[in-house]
Amino acid sequence: MKLHKASVAIATGLTLSLALTACGGSGSGGDDKITIGIKFDQPGVGLKTSDGKFTGFDVDIATYIAKELGYEAKDIEWKQAPSADRETLIRNGDVKFVAASYTINDKRKAEVSFAGPYLMAHQDLLVRADETAITKAEDLNDKKLCSVSGSTSAQNVKDKLAPKADLHQVGGYSECLTGLENKAYDALTTDNSILAGFAAQKEHQGKFKLVGLSLSDEPYGIGLKKGDTELQGKINKALEKMQKDGSWEKFIKANFGPANYKNDPAPAITETS
Numbered sequence: 001m002k003l004h005k006a007s008v009a010i011a012t013g014l015t016l017s018l019a020l021t022a023c024g025g026s027g028s029g030g031d032d033k034i035t036i037g038i039k040f041d042q043p044g045v046g047l048k049t050s051d052g053k054f055t056g057f058d059v060d061i062a063t064y065i066a067k068e069l070g071y072e073a074k075d076i077e078w079k080q081a082p083s084a085d086r087e088t089l090i091r092n093g094d095v096k097f098v099a100a101s102y103t104i105n106d107k108r109k110a111e112v113s114f115a116g117p118y119l120m121a122h123q124d125l126l127v128r129a130d131e132t133a134i135t136k137a138e139d140l141n142d143k144k145l146c147s148v149s150g151s152t153s154a155q156n157v158k159d160k161l162a163p164k165a166d167l168h169q170v171g172g173y174s175e176c177l178t179g180l181e182n183k184a185y186d187a188l189t190t191d192n193s194i195l196a197g198f199a200a201q202k203e204h205q206g207k208f209k210l211v212g213l214s215l216s217d218e219p220y221g222i223g224l225k226k227g228d229t230e231l232q233g234k235i236n237k238a239l240e241k242m243q244k245d246g247s248w249e250k251f252i253k254a255n256f257g258p259a260n261y262k263n264d265p266a267p268a269i270t271e272t273s
Helices: 002-023 057-068 083-091 152-161 173-181 192-200 229-244 247-259
Strands: 034-038 046-048 076-080 113-128 144-148 166-170 187-191 208-210 217-224
Touching: 034 057, 034 083, 046 057, 057 076, 057 217, 057 229, 057 247, 083 217, 113 152, 113 173, 113 192, 113 229, 144 152, 144 173, 152 166, 152 187, 166 173, 173 187, 173 192, 173 208, 187 192, 192 208, 192 247, 217 229, 229 247
Parallel strands: 034 076, 144 166, 144 187
Antiparallel strands: 113 187, 113 208, 113 217
């Protein structure tokens, strides 16, 4: 009799355990939360505001993807992903994916996989509103130029566009912007989407201008763990759905509209490996 009771108790416990496991987690894989890497200092792209909120095009894109993966906005934990740290965060499993003005290129694809692209940006220059001496890339020679460590923009200038430029690489674009305003730098270079976000801020309107150059093509992708084709496929489906249902265009207008940002059409999804 005692053995029978023990068997019943064990069976009941196993049933309860299985039931709890089946009910656990709001997202795919049974996880309650999803951690996503974004920029914290790029207005219009990825910004953590003074009241602790997160705004920007990449934030909207990532939130949409997370919902398609089974997570509500409240389930998202945002993690800062500076340019130089993105591969490390993905490789170490600190984030599920990264949406942080992350240009797809062969060097990065050797370390991580990408979904997308979801935006085609172009490298440009931001200068003070009264600047007249900088109208093309070659004008950067012998000028003080600021960009961010680990960005493709800084490398592009150094290798191809203006080898004699006095290039300063710092930790974040906000540092470049402060230096540009204070005349410590003559120009800031990065993607036009990022520059448009800065120029559109209320406190900066009228102080800066985009030169209007397309110095490179910068296809933004969603970075994820190398070889995770299952997640890659799910994110690509989410991006395709986003384009079809009008959400992509809505996100563009909401985040870049105030700066009169002239974006390319939504790019075709091409990353499959």
